[in-house]
Amino acid sequence: MPVTAEATAIRPFRIEVPEEQLAELRRRIEAMRWPSEELVADRSQGVQLATLQALARYWTTGYEWRKCEARLNALPQFTTEIDGVEIHFIHVRSRHENALPLIMTHGWPGSVIELLETVGLLTDPTAHGGTPEDAFHLVLPSLPGYGFSGEPTELGWESGRIARAWAELMDRLGYTRYVAQGGDVGAAVTDAMGGQAPEGLLGIHMNLLAGALGLKDQLPAESEQERAAHDAVNTFMTDGFGYFLEQSTRPQTIGYSLLDSPVGLAAWLLDHDTDSYYKISRAFVDGQPVGNLTRDNIVDNITLYWLTGTGASAARWYWEFGRTLAAAQAAGQAPPAVSVPVGFTTFHGEIWAAPRSWVETVYPKLTYFNEVDSGGHFPAWEEPELFSTEVRAAFSSLR
Numbered sequence: 405m406p407v408t409a410e411a412t413a414i415r416p417f418r419i420e421v422p423e424e425q426l427a428e429l430r431r432r433i434e435a436m437r438w439p440s441e442e443l444v445a446d447r448s449q450g451v452q453l454a455t456l457q458a459l460a461r462y463w464t465t466g467y468e469w470r471k472c473e474a475r476l477n478a479l480p481q482f483t484t485e486i487d488g489v490e491i492h493f494i495h496v497r498s499r500h501e502n503a504l505p506l507i508m509t510h511g512w513p514g515s516v517i518e519l520l521e522t523v524g525l526l527t528d529p530t531a532h533g534g535t536p537e538d539a540f541h542l543v544l545p546s547l548p549g550y551g552f553s554g555e556p557t558e559l560g561w562e563s564g565r566i567a568r569a570w571a572e573l574m575d576r577l578g579y580t581r582y583v584a585q586g587g588d589v590g591a592a593v594t595d596a597m598g599g600q601a602p603e604g605l606l607g608i609h610m611n612l613l614a615g616a617l618g619l620k621d622q623l624p625a626e627s628e629q630e631r632a633a634h635d636a637v638n639t640f641m642t643d644g645f646g647y648f649l650e651q652s653t654r655p656q657t658i659g660y661s662l663l664d665s666p667v668g669l670a671a672w673l674l675d676h677d678t679d680s681y682y683k684i685s686r687a688f689v690d691g692q693p694v695g696n697l698t699r700d701n702i703v704d705n706i707t708l709y710w711l712t713g714t715g716a717s718a719a720r721w722y723w724e725f726g727r728t729l730a731a732a733q734a735a736g737q738a739p740p741a742v743s744v745p746v747g748f749t750t751f752h753g754e755i756w757a758a759p760r761s762w763v764e765t766v767y768p769k770l771t772y773f774n775e776v777d778s779g780g781h782f783p784a785w786e787e788p789e790l791f792s793t794e795v796r797a798a799f800s801s802l803r
Contacts, residue, residue, distance in 0.1 A: 490554035503539035511588020521788035549717030567596035598742035652726035659716025747772035747798025753780025
């Protein structure tokens with residue numbers, strides 16, 4: 405089917421959730437049938453009852469979706485069709501004309517919500533103690549099957565295909581030179597962009613060494629830091645891998661629960677990694693948020709998944725990722741080498757805090773590396789100022 409001008413048009417987008425959907429959400433939360441309390445004092449059996457009951461209580465009595473809706477609608481949002489999928493994105497141009505275009509990709513279990521606190525910091529640095537030379541034009545797309553983007557209706561939407569779609573999006577927006585950033589799923593997509601090296605891509609920055617999972621036997625293990633990173637990867641593969649294994653093998657199965665129970669969805673999204681889980685739990689149980697991981701920001705993200713009904717479609721990326729990885733390994737194919745400059749920041753609370761030696765093994769073209777002593781798996785969300793400082797530093801030599 406030929407691509408029409410109408411399909412490739414960039415259309416303004418606005419969120420308007422009907423009130424009856426919000427009432428139905430509250431009804432479902434209040435009708436939750438709760439399990440008994442876990443038999444351990446930590447998260448080793450999963451999301452703790454006290455944490456989830458505190459979240460549900462706040463969701464129904466203290467939370468207002470309309471604030472999030474207004475916050476999103478205050479930003480320029482658009483949709484455009486790329487490769488048969490309707491892609492939603494936020495596009496904020498800096499008032500500084502020499503700003504560097506930057507496309508940032510969120511991850512799972514996040515959404516564009518996790519990147520919102522960085523918008524002002526990156527696009528308007530002079531209002532936050534920076535200089536015009538620090539400015540970016542910012543493009544924040546929702547991954548296919550996530551948030552307000554459409555769901556793929558055919559197989560094949562793995563990281564490489566998303567990377568090609570992002571290059572098309574930047575081209576469609578008129579950007580002939582730009583940089584890319586990502587963590588979690590966004591790191592895999594950004595890595596794929598670096599491997600494809602589309603015309604105009606100047607460099608990439610990541611905050612998760614996603615390649616460590618497939619290459620761990622080839623990564624150094626001599627120093628204490630390197631051995632600790634190996635231990636962290638092994639712990640993840642043996643004790644923190646439940647969501648990953650389910651979504652990469654049976655996303656449809658868990659999808660029924662994610663679309664039917666808001667509390668079930670919340671539990672699934674919270675049960676990601678130990679560091680972020682305990683930080684989020686503190687926000688609800690103790691009323692002590694860590695950084696920007698506040699109750700409202702966490703529930704905003706969960707509510708976005710619920711209202712868009714994307715629990716199953718978002719999970720399917722892991723199935724695509726698993727199939728692509730297995731096929732490449734069976735064929736003895738290494739991923740394409742990244743040929744553009746690479747920046748990397750290791751945040752202290754990451755699932756595995758990658759040492760410089762690991763990053764250099766995966767990315768010989770490493771041009772920027774830093775380790776910071778705070779932040780975790782969601783650094784843009786948790787520590788937006790620190791994250792934005794790292795992004796500026798990583799790309800400063802490419803301007």
